[in-house]
Amino acid sequence: MDTKPDRGPSPPKRRGGGLPALIKRLTSGPETLVALPDRPPWSPALAAVFALGLALRLPWLGAIPNPWGHEGDLPMRALGLAPPSALPGAGSAVVTAFTAAFFGLLGPSFSAARLVMVVALVAMVAAAATLLRRRPAVAFALVLLAHPWSVVWSRTGLYPAAFSLGLAALGPVAWWYAVRARTTWGLVAAAQVLALGLHLSPLAMLPALACLAWILLPARRPLFEWPATWIALAAGAAHGALALWFAPHPGLAERGGVVAAARAMVGALSGTSTLRYYAGASSTVVALATIAVLLLVALSVRRVLADDLGRFAALQLLVAMVGLPIIGLHRVDGWGFVLLAPWAMWCAAWARTRPERAYIGAGALALAVTVALGSHFLQGSSLSLSLRDSSPDGPFWALQVPAERAAIASLVRAAVLEDARGAPAVITWSDPSFEPLRFVLAASPDRRIIGAMTDEPVPAGRRVYRVTDGRWALMGFHRVRRWTMTGGMPLAALWALDEE
Numbered sequence: 338m339d340t341k342p343d344r345g346p347s348p349p350k351r352r353g354g355g356l357p358a359l360i361k362r363l364t365s366g367p368e369t370l371v372a373l374p375d376r377p378p379w380s381p382a383l384a385a386v387f388a389l390g391l392a393l394r395l396p397w398l399g400a401i402p403n404p405w406g407h408e409g410d411l412p413m414r415a416l417g418l419a420p421p422s423a424l425p426g427a428g429s430a431v432v433t434a435f436t437a438a439f440f441g442l443l444g445p446s447f448s449a450a451r452l453v454m455v456v457a458l459v460a461m462v463a464a465a466a467t468l469l470r471r472r473p474a475v476a477f478a479l480v481l482l483a484h485p486w487s488v489v490w491s492r493t494g495l496y497p498a499a500f501s502l503g504l505a506a507l508g509p510v511a512w513w514y515a516v517r518a519r520t521t522w523g524l525v526a527a528a529q530v531l532a533l534g535l536h537l538s539p540l541a542m543l544p545a546l547a548c549l550a551w552i553l554l555p556a557r558r559p560l561f562e563w564p565a566t567w568i569a570l571a572a573g574a575a576h577g578a579l580a581l582w583f584a585p586h587p588g589l590a591e592r593g594g595v596v597a598a599a600r601a602m603v604g605a606l607s608g609t610s611t612l613r614y615y616a617g618a619s620s621t622v623v624a625l626a627t628i629a630v631l632l633l634v635a636l637s638v639r640r641v642l643a644d645d646l647g648r649f650a651a652l653q654l655l656v657a658m659v660g661l662p663i664i665g666l667h668r669v670d671g672w673g674f675v676l677l678a679p680w681a682m683w684c685a686a687w688a689r690t691r692p693e694r695a696y697i698g699a700g701a702l703a704l705a706v707t708v709a710l711g712s713h714f715l716q717g718s719s720l721s722l723s724l725r726d727s728s729p730d731g732p733f734w735a736l737q738v739p740a741e742r743a744a745i746a747s748l749v750r751a752a753v754l755e756d757a758r759g760a761p762a763v764i765t766w767s768d769p770s771f772e773p774l775r776f777v778l779a780a781s782p783d784r785r786i787i788g789a790m791t792d793e794p795v796p797a798g799r800r801v802y803r804v805t806d807g808r809w810a811l812m813g814f815h816r817v818r819r820w821t822m823t824g825g826m827p828l829a830a831l832w833a834l835d836e837e
Contacts, residue, residue: 382475383466387459390482394455394492397742399448402489404744409773411494412450415440418779427580428536432497445780447744447773450494458482458491461503468514469685473646476688480681481506485608486673497537502674504534505544506681512548513649516557521565528573535580540664543675545577547656551649602658605676606630633687640690647686653679739820745829746777749804752818752831753786760785762800767791771804771829801834 413419414429415436435453443449462481466474481487481502491499508530515523531548534541549570552560560566604610607630609623641647657675739745749771753762764774764786774788789795791803803814807827810816814832822828 379467380471380475383471383478386475386478386482387463390459390462390478391455393483393488398451398455398492399446399747400743401738402493403738404447404494404746404773405770406772407496407769408447408494409746409776411436411496412440412445412447412773412776413779415450416445416776416779418775428497428500428533431536432500436494445776447494447747447776451492454491454494454497454499457497458487458499458503461507465507465510468510469646470689472688473685477506477510477681477685480684481677484677484681485611486605486677489611490673498674501534501537501541502677504530504537505541505674505678508534509544509548509649509653509678510682512551513646516552516560517645521563521568524565524569525572528569529576532573532576532580535577538674540661540672540675542577543657543660544653544678545573546660547653547679550656551652602661602676603627603630605673606680611673633684637683637687637690641683641686644686644690646682646689650679650682650686653682738822739828740822740825741820744773744777745820746771746773748818748820749774749829749831750777750781750786753802754783756802756817756831756833757786757800760800761798762786762802763795764788764802764804765791765793765795766804768806770806774804803832803834805830805832 410419411433414433417437432453435457436450439449439453440446443452459482462478466478469477487499487502490502508527511523511527511530514520515527527548531541531545534544551557552566601610604627607626609626612623612626642651654676657679661672661675739748741748749764753764762785764778765788766772766774767790778786778788787796787799795801802817803811805811807819807821807830809830811832813835815835816830817833818831819827820829
């Protein structure tokens with residue numbers, strides 16, 4: 338006989354279990370997703386690609402392309418010498434803070450300002466490459482580190498284009514990886530990286546919209562049963578709205594129709610826009626680069642669309658190609674990152690589907706073309722760009738390189754120091770291209786030389802110098818120094834006011 342007292346019905350078991358159980362419920366993902374992708378070991382090939390990327394960026398970093406125009410603004414902000422109105426958006430403020438930190442370590446210079454862009458881009462590409470497999474990682478990094486647009490805009494301090502490209506690559510790849518890998522905080526982190534890009538350019542909404550469209554597809558609808566998805570979307574939307582509110586608003590370019598949009602996009606993907614404007618590449622090189630891109634798309638489209646990463650890249654490209662004409666086409670420096678990042682993903686997916694032999698052959702060919710194109714940036718611009726700045730569709734004369742392979746602003750200051758022989762002097766200019774002189778003079782501990790536009794007041798008691806683009810003669814001045822491009826064409830000239 339059982340003599341134990343009747344304790345009544347057992348209390349219901351508590352569902353929960355406190356904070357650990359809550360975290361477990363929030364971080365549980367649907368079982369219908371695919372398995373975790375392999376993470377790539379860092380192979381010698383991938384390390385070689387990053388070495389190539391640095392080799393294309395570091396030589397003559399402070400001189401090629403020559404710092405002209407508004408490229409002096411960011412270094413001036415980093416020195417604390419720009420008005421508050423020159424700090425549009427939190428993204429620009431962060432880049433300025435990084436630049437100031439590099440100035441503290443390396444001293445103020447154009448090279449230090451540009452090194453911020455180089456380090457940021459290389460670091461973000463490395464982070465994104467670790468989320469891919471071995472061969473896709475190599476192809477992905479090769480496109481992003483060797484593409485002409487990427488090389489030029491990580492070698493300038495004009496504005497943080499390299500940051501935009503890095504975030505446009507890292508954010509979508511991290512999103513794709515988190516969706517496949519069912520990583521809760523990876524999804525949240527990827528959404529934040531996408532939102533960070535909006536601090537630098539409102540055009541970063543295009544890759545963010547493509548990532549949202551990716552999880553709206555029927556095969557991924559179970560993601561919305563996952564609380565972490567809603568957390569990621571809510572946090573990303575809140576951050577993105579804040580970024581758009583404070584981000585600088587770019588001026589919209591004129592919509593040129595479907596044909597003009599297609600030409601501009603092919604020019605961005607192939608790098609021909611950058612090669613034409615900044616590297617002095619011949620029309621033959623431009624034509625070959627364009628044909629190579631179109632041919633690669635034609636040969637790879639079937640294999641790429643059969644791959645999960647390839648479909649994701651195709652969606653990113655589609656959203657960019659539809660969204661850019663609607664928003665209004667910008668110059669290649671304004672929207673090139675929107676197209677280049679998904680193009681790198683496309684090439685990564687193609688590399689994953691190719692046999693080893695074909696992959697090695699294509700990689701060797703791409704490496705040879707990259708070295709040939711990179712030589713344009715390391716040697717300076719060609720003579721064909723010298724006097725064509727008046728052409729609406731032509732290259733920019735103001736970005737030519739002096740034969741000394743140094744920044745014109747630095748060369749002008751050294752020439753004035755030598756000619757003035759210790760006397761106080763002022764350098765004047767009327768062309769905004771010479772605005773970086775303000776940074777060079779402000780960064781120098783020697784304050785005997787100051788700079789000013791010709792419509793600004795000039796202090797009395799100083800020798801007066803004028804710098805021009807080298808194509809004009811000044812009445813009442815005598816020429817002190819003349820600089821040429823690497824091929825001998827005129828670039829800039831320094832003049833001293835005749836003493837009465």
